[in-house]
Amino acid sequence: MDLVDKTIVITGANSGIGLETARALAASGARIVMACRDAARAEAARADIAATTDAARLEVVPLDLAALGSVRRCAADLVARHPRIDILINNAGLFPFRKRLTADGFEMQFGVNHLGHFLLTQSLMPSLQAAGAPRVINVASMMHHLGKLDFDSFRGEKPYKPIRAYGQSKLCNVLFTRELARRHQDDGLLTWSLHPGPVGTNIMGRSLAARTLYRLVGAYMSPRRGARTSVWLAGADGIEATSGSYYDEYCKVKPGSKLSQDMALAARLWETSERLVAG
Ligand SMILES: NC(=O)c1ccc[n+]([C@@H]2O[C@H](COP(=O)([O-])OP(=O)(O)OC[C@H]3O[C@@H](n4cnc5c(N)ncnc54)[C@H](OP(=O)(O)O)[C@@H]3O)[C@@H](O)[C@H]2O)c1
Secondary structure, three states: OOOOOOEEEEEOOOOHHHHHHHHHHHHOOOEEEEEEOOHHHHHHHHHHHHOOOOHHHEEEEEOOOOOHHHHHHHHHHHHHHOOOOOEEEEOOOOOOOOOOEOOOOOEHHHHHHHHHHHHHHHHOHHHHHOOOOOEEEEEOOHHHHHOOOOOOOOOOOOOOOHHHHHHHHHHHHHHHHHHHHHHOOOOOOEEEEEOOOOEOOOOOOOOHHHHHHHHHOOOOEOHHHHOHHHHHHHHOOOOHHHOOOEEOOOOOEEOOOOHHHOHHHHHHHHHHHHHHHHO
16 A cells, blocks of 8 residues: 555654654655654654654654543644544553553553553544544554453552553453454444564663563564564555454464453443543
8 A cells, every 4th residue: 555645643653663663654655643752752763763754744742641631632633633644553552560550540551551542543533534444553462362351450459460461451452453343344444453573672661671681581573573563554455354353473364362352342341441531
C-alpha cells in the first residue's frame, strides 16, 4: 500500500520499537504524529528522525496514557487538526517492577497498556472513520499467553506481581483487537495485534543495569528489527481478511492463547473498559 501522505499516529514514538516504527514509516512518505508523554524526549526523537527525512511531515503531540484527561485532550486536539487519520499504532507500554497507579487510580500496566489506548482509539474514531479503511495496530506481546483477566484487579486491589500485570495488560491488547474487529467488520476498519519479538529497548527501565539485564535475559533483537511487524501491518496489501488476528514477529498470523480467543471475555472487557473510562 502506498503510504505517501497517509497520516499515522504512533504512541510512544520516542523510544525503542515506536521510534523505529516512526522512522521507517516516515521514510515511506507518511505524515507521522508522535504521541509522547515527555516533551524533551519526544523532541529529541523528532530531530533524530528529521535528520534523514522531511521534517515537515513529523509532528509531536503530548499524550500521557496514565491520565485519561490527557488522553481526551490529545484526541480532541488530533481530531481537530487531522480530520482524517489513516493509521493508529497503539505502541506505548511499560513494565514497572513496583505497583503504581495511574492518575485515575488504575493499576499502571492495565491503565497505560490497555485502558488509555482503549480511550484513545474510541476518541479518534471520527478521524479514523473518515479514512474509509483505517488501520488500528496494537502492539501486544507473546507474554499475553501468561495473562488472565482478573476484573477485580484493575484498580490495583490485588498484591502486585509485575509479570502477571504485564500478561494481563497484553491479553487485553489481543482481546481488544478481536472485539474491535468484530464491531467494525462492516465499516472498513481493520485492526491487528502483534508480538514484536524479544527486543532490546527501555521497557525494563532506562538505567544501564536494566537495559543490560534485559538483553542478557534474551532481548536480542534490535528495535529496528522489532518494528518490522508494526511497519508491515501498516502497509501490507491483501491482509484485510485477517482483521482481528494476532501476528508474530515474522509477520505470520498466530492463534494466540486460548483465553485470547474467548469472544465472550473480549466483549466483557470492552463493556468494562467503556464503564471505566466513563468515570
Ligand atoms: N521490548 C520487547 O521485548 C517487547 C516485547 C513484546 C512487546 N513489547 C511491547 O512493545 C511496545 C513498545 O515497547 P518498547 O519495548 O519499545 O519499550 P520502550 O523503549 O520503553 O518504549 C515504550 C514507549 O512507551 C512510552 N510510554 C510509557 N508510558 C507511557 C505513558 N504513560 N504515556 C505515553 N507513553 C508512555 C515510553 O515513553 P518514555 O520514553 O517517556 O518512557 C516509550 O516511548 C510496548 O507496548 C511493549 O509492551 C516489547
